[in-house]
Amino acid sequence: xxxxxxxxxxxxxxxxTLSLTCTVSGFSLTNYGVIWVRQPPGKGLEWxxxxxxxxxxxxxxxLKSRLSINRDTSKSQVFLKMNSLQTDDTAIYYxxxxxxxxxxxxxxxxxxxxxxxxxx
Amino acid sequence: xxxxxxxxPSLSASLGETVSIECRASEDIYSNLAWYQQKSGKxxxxxxxxxxxxxxxxxxxxxxxxxxxQYSLKxxxxxxxxxxxxxxxxxxxxxxxxxxxxxxxxK
Numbered sequence: 001x002x003x004x005x006x007x008x009x010x011x012x013x014x015x016x017t018l019s020l021t022c023t024v025s026g027f028s029l030t031n032y033g034v035i036w037v038r039q040p041p042g043k044g045l046e047w048x049x050x051x052x053x054x055x056x057x058x059x060x061x062x063l064k065s066r067l068s069i070n071r072d073t074s075k076s077q078v079f080l081k082m083n084s085l086q087t088d089d090t091a092i093y094y095x096x097x098x099x100x101x102x103x104x105x106x107x108x109x110x111x112x113x114x115x116x117x118x119x120x
Numbered sequence: 121x122x123x124x125x126x127x128x129p130s131l132s133a134s135l136g137e138t139v140s141i142e143c144r145a146s147e148d149i150y151s152n153l154a155w156y157q158q159k160s161g162k163x164x165x166x167x168x169x170x171x172x173x174x175x176x177x178x179x180x181x182x183x184x185x186x187x188x189x190q191y192s193l194k195x196x197x198x199x200x201x202x203x204x205x206x207x208x209x210x211x212x213x214x215x216x217x218x219x220x221x222x223x224x225x226x227k
Binding site: 035044045046047058060061094099103104105106107108111113 | 207
């Protein structure tokens with residue numbers, strides 16, 4: 001079955017770089033895009049960026065200068081790196097799979113999320 | 121970017137009550153709208169896609185409707201397990217954007 005699982009450090013120092021991994025199973029990264037979404041404590045969902053099935057990427061314009069998303073298709077892993085972290089980057093970070101059909105575009109499967117705290 | 125305005129921000133419903141949550145887009149999104157439920161401490165779960173199509177395994181008391189810029193999610197008969205925060209997501213134009221969320225509680 002389709003699964004996504006985020007992993008990475010739960011505590012990062014301000015000004016440092018966050019590195020997260022999304023390991024997927026049950027589908028191929030060459031058939032689906034993977035998106036990163038974050039959620040600050042008690043707040044809503046923010047789309048961060050996507051690595052498309054062809055390997056191209058798109059980023060939230062507010063994060064573009066700090067964010068990169070890559071993948072290793074042989075390992076079924078997607079990587080998020082975001083530098084110059086600040087305390088307001090404290091959030092739960094989710095990876096999710098995109099789904100596109102004649103019935104629209106949406107995110108169908110989500111990982112459990114990883115809570116990342118940025119410490120000053 | 122398309123702005124998604126969700127209302128109300130919160131509501132409280134009694135057991136069995138019918139509940140409606142609205143999402144308004146800043147431009148026509150051609151029914152390219154999904155609804156998610158997020159229970160406390162869990163990741164979002166897909167309920168509805170393409171405005172009115174029910175995701176497999178989702179109870180039939182959930183329904184979606186709308187077109188153009190106005191969409192709604194209806195829960196016909198509130199159940200305790202329906203407590204959570206509900207979000208809409210537009211997928212018509214990149215970047216995809218979420219509504220601000222509606223917190224639903226059992227009265």
